[in-house]
Amino acid sequence: MFHELAPHDPHDKCGHHYAIYLDLKNQCFEVLDSMRSAADANLTTHAEFFINNLKETWNRHYENSKVHIRHFPIEYVATTKQGNTTDCGFHTLEYLAKWEGRLVPVVTAATVVELQKIYTWN
Known part of the structure; x- marks a missing residue:
């Protein structure tokens, strides 16, 4: 997810990345945020x-599915917090690559330094 933190400030286009997972096995949504x-x-x-919105879309397109997600709760997973306001993208990429619930x-x-090297090299 990308969350614009100052939507009414035309000069501040900084935002924040975080991850939301749909965990079908444990029947919940999991939110991982490195800052909040x-x-x-x-x-x-x-x-x-x-x-x-995802629940509504799921219900509309998968109404005949055996899986119903409307009742799934949201769990905010405790994560290591970043030490600045700029590294959220690297945290989110690691969550996306390695989160297994x-x-x-x-x-x-x-x-983060190692990831910067890897992404620059790639």
Whole structure:
């Protein structure tokens, strides 16, 4: 997900990346954010808006499916928090690459440096 943090400021086009997973096995949505937690109203409002739209879309396109997601709760997964306001993309990429619903990938400043090298090389 990409969340524009200052939508009414034409000069601030900075935003924040975080991940939302649909976990069919455990019947829930999981939110991983490297900067915020479930106590942050901006995160919960943004995530719930997206998830509610996803539930509506699922219901419309998969109404005959054996899987129904309308009742799935949202879990805000505790993650290592980034030490600045610029590394959220690297944290999110690691979540996307490694999240299996059990162990949260630990992303440190050293991990970000290595990822920058890898992505630059690639």
